[in-house]
Amino acid sequence: MTEQTHNFEADTGKILNIVINSLYSDRDIFLRELLSNASDAIHKRKLLGQTQPDILNSAEDEILVAVDDKKKTVEIIDTGIGLNADDLTETLGTIARSGTSSFLDSIEEASDSKNAAKSLIGKFGVGFYSAFMVAEKVVVTTRKAGENGANTWESDGKAGYTITAVSDEHPVGTSIKLFLRKDAKEYADLHKLKGLIKKYSDHIIVPIFVQSKDVEKEQANSAQALWTKSPSEVSEEEYSEFYKASLGAFDEPYITLHNKTEGSIDFTNLLYIPKTAPFDLFEPERKTKISLYINRVFISQDVDGVIPTWLRFVKGILDTTSLDLNVSREMVQNSPRDQKDFEICNETHPL
Template sequence: MVADKVAVTSKKAGTKNTFVWESDGQNGFDISESEQLEDIGTSIKLFLRKDAKDYLDSFKIKSLVKKYSDHITVPINVKDNDNEAEQANSAQALWTRSSSSIKNEEYSEFYKSNFGAFDDPYLHIHNKTEGAIDFTNLLFIPKTAPFDLYEPERKTRLSLYINRVFISKDIDGLIPTWLRFVQGILDTTSLDLNVSRELVQNSPVLKKIAKSITKRVLSELKKKLKKDEIEYDAFWSQFGKVIKEGLYEDYENRDKIIEIIRVFSNKENKLITMQDYLDNMSEGQDAIYYLTADTLKQAQSSPHLEGFKSKEVDVLLMTDPIDAFWMSQMAQFNEKKFVSISRDKYDLSEVGPKETQKNKKSKAAKGTIELIKSHLEEMVADVVESSSLVDSPVRLVAGDGGLDFNLERILKAQNPDYEGTKKVLSRVLFEQARILDGEMPSDAQKFSEDLITVSLSD
């Protein structure tokens, strides 16, 4: 509070009496008659505290008006020391206009002037929702990633307005953190101006609005993908890693998110969609095969791919660190299960072109396997013959129930206390299994903390 007392003097049209409402913010308020106003209208006076005299500065006042009331449709004038009045707000809100009346150039200019951008946005989303909850959103998706996109705080970038009055640009829950690159404005008449920040963040109204906005963004991105894959791939190169965070932590929207992701096809040697992979599966194939690695070059030279190449079976090459996490959580896509070719057991005998000759185990091979096993018994769980190798003599796979190799490597690199992280991950896997089975997490708060620990530990 900057004032010791506030006095509101008001005279209603068609009346002779003037009333004054006064309060010090501590002991209620008083209402009395006054003759201070001869004309109709309202006067608000703040009696500033001694340590708040900087609020008498006209520049300070103008900056506050610009920040919080720039889009109020009534002009707000501020008088300087010479009693000269200057309008401090623009007195217009672009988002209140019909989208059909706004040119793309106007959207771009608004985006640049309000969000510090130098280029046009990749996409703008402007719509008004009316019903039980009324709100308007004007959202912008940039072409290039901001410098702080991967900050640990993962702050979102939407500004909340209530009746065109700015409330905050740091409201948790207004949009998921995996959409933190989305910039823009949400203006609603379904929230009260005089409620606390905490009540706003926990409001059921805000949660419903957030769900609606998330669905809208996913829908518009899907349209952009279908319209122009080349342009979408440029967008994906900037924000794909962030969007894939949603596959790991946003169970409710996971099925929609996976429809808009791009994955690298080893067979096609380019980015494709998950649906593209399903549409081009080999004869007899009943699973989506994938391989995680640090780099695309490393993945393409992996001996794990040899059997798939010889059978002309496609494998998705996943090289972002987040891939190892979400792929371990996704059970299937469109009823086709995900299979890690470096961990899970699989049988390619009935997939793709049929082999003319079937390799037979020889006594020599069996003896060699037993010999290797005896030398490595303290280093590996087992040594077995593989039918998926073509040129390489050997490949290393995770044991039954073991973590994907790349996931385990990432966990070790991120956290010296790897065993502790392993326990956390075990709890996350258990709770994910409960969710997939239609149950709620046994401890929602702990589950949330564990998710943050696993995804953000460094």
């Protein structure tokens, strides 16, 4: 009997349709995904610049979200590493190929590869395609650091894509321009976009600016994550300000717990016990108020098993790179290892 090996065949258009229309439950997430990609691109440029100083950005790194309310477009511009034509084909032209994962593989022998993994966000290679949830057409114009010439990638998310060489005048970095669908015109509202940036990307360590024809360029995120600092570097006033501004509290914290744990699961937590009891403290349906972050990017506030149910009056954040998320990065995958480790953490850092 002769054995034959075959590769799976796939209708790429149908797969992309599934990714666009079925993978994500909330269209708002498209902005989180594109800003995370922009942040990764900037960090990649910095990491590679350690051995190739000529590709470093001579100005301040930033991400700009530009809105045209009349034309109904949203453009995300970064000062990151950029892409050449081959990169565009390999990453944007190949579904589920993560440029970040490939980047980490290429530097895995480097001494700073572990730190690089902690600073980069992308993993699955599908976040970019969330743009098609709100856009009928996406145009990416990009120039790779250290190379001459720029290229434009264009697609409607249905009939493939085109790559065109363009002028050398395009600066190093990437611009992603979304031509909004008729049912997604609300994303041309600068106020709405600022709210989404504050919710999902407020703590990314890259300043995110917004701009429109009627609104001058202004920073929309804080570009800092208080919990990434050493507790000895944070004052009581800073803890209190974060408690009120980021967690929506009105009282002063009774106890503040700021810990970093490394081991089988790495995480940082910043937890607060309030002075004033919540009005629904004894309601069985009250959920925990712990926000889950992955590399400073907000994921969810509806995560079970992080702290015991009876501690549901505790507010705060948990930031980790060790939890397994589903492909859309909206939910935590059930993992006995993670659950066991969190139980150990609760014993290690009792309240």
